[in-house]
Amino acid sequence: MQLETYISDLLYRYECVIIPQFGAFLTQAVSAKVHESTNAFYPPKKVLSFNEQLKQNDGLLAKYIADVEKIPYETAVVKLSKKTKALKSYLAEGETLTFKNIGDLVLTNEGKITFTPSYHLNYLTDAFGLSQFVSPSISREVYKEEVEAIEKVVPLTITPEKRKSKPYLKYAAIALIALTIGSFTASNYYVNQIEQHNLLAQEEANKAIENKVQEATFIIDNPLPAVTLNVTKQTGNFHIVAGAFRFEENCDKKLNQLKGLGYSARKIGENRYGLHQVIYSSYETRAEAQKALYDIRTNENKDAWLLVKKLD
Structure with a gap:
């Protein structure tokens, strides 16, 4: 036993x-x-x-x-x-x-x-799929305390520098401000003109497409025969989980691998930790699921486990 x-x-x-x-x-x-x-x-x-x-x-x-x-x-x-x-x-x-x-x-x-x-x-x-990890410690530097310590030792004194008055600098600054405002106004006007042009062009394109669709006539002389596909939907609340992955592309790889081995594998969405889960198959009874789980653990994956859950 x-x-x-x-x-x-x-x-x-x-x-x-x-x-x-x-x-x-x-x-x-x-x-x-x-x-x-x-x-x-x-x-x-x-x-x-x-x-x-x-x-x-x-x-x-x-x-x-x-x-x-x-x-x-x-x-x-x-x-x-x-x-x-x-x-x-x-x-x-x-x-x-x-x-x-x-x-x-x-x-x-x-x-x-x-x-x-x-x-x-x-x-x-x-917590399936989550493992222990170690993060490096974070070093924090407090510059404020260092500056205060320096100021206590060497006080800083700021002396305003005397300069001669230069009137022409005042006029140059006024001219620079006027040029900046003019450039900004012209830029906004140009951008608005481009946006209006784009809107008009888009409306004309939409009208042309609508006219083409209204004029189009689709005639199928030899329609193909209807094809009926029988798809078996998996049922049951007992599921054998093959793995849970943080990235969905890894989940898809595992799904394709299991389908290649002949399992009725499928994805069942994310768990509460955001991990993408894929299962081997679903079963109606616990006995069927336990028997399949034992075979999978023995021959395929010793880390497989049984999930009891009603899926949508």
């Missing part, structure tokens, strides 16, 4: 996954964070924890195992019970239980189970 795989699948969609008579894995969504000293940016995610007090069978894990393995629910409960006994015996012998992409469980000397989560997967589907 691939217990860790089943639990991992359920953690994407549920906040609590209970292993009957053993304990429960819990998830809690946390916001994106920035580390002040390293300038590292961390995307939003689900933080994993373990509570050994939650042991009552809620039927979620057993029903999921029954759907995926196509066995009766009662048989799944029996298999799960045997697996739980084996896990308890391993812990009692001092072994560390490692659940892939989930974390490690260890039994302490006091008889309590401690959990160390794994950070290889982000179970928050809204």
Whole structure:
């Protein structure tokens, strides 16, 4: 039984996954964070924890195992019970239980189970495709404080310079202003004339086009026979996601690649982070989708995941 795989699948969609008579894995969504000293940016995610007090069978894990393995629910409960006994015996012998992409469980000397989560997967589907990155620190220079410090040491004194009066400069300035105003007025007049000309030319062109359209007669002597295309529309609320891309051209490349492999792939739009998503296919039932997901993870893409959503 691939217990860790089943639990991992359920953690994407549920906040609590209970292993009957053993304990429960819990998830809690946390916001994106920035580390002040390293300038590292961390995307939003689900933080994993373990509570050994939650042991009552809620039927979620057993029903999921029954759907995926196509066995009766009662048989799944029996298999799960045997697996739980084996896990308890391993812990009692001092072994560390490692659940892939989930974390490690260890039994302490006091008889309590401690959990160390794994950070290889982000179970928050809204953050799919987002990764950690480090931004260089920004150096800011405060010039005002430096100038004030200089002025305290070396005060600045401005002495107006005496100049002889030159009347002809006054007349030259007046002439320059008059020329500038005249040039500006002429420029505006020229621009207005060009705009009026363009409007008239456009109106004449539109009238000519309308006359040509009214005079045109379209006669088809041998019309082509009608062609009926049968297009199968994908339905279902269970979708296997192949990837999410920040640039739509990368999404289109992935779409063409999947269609070349024979999948009924399509784009389903952007998620809340602006990433373009493409799926392998959609399915009516969870069992069909889980079987296809298992085959794709085994043979094609280990990072594919199941999205449960009603698409428009």
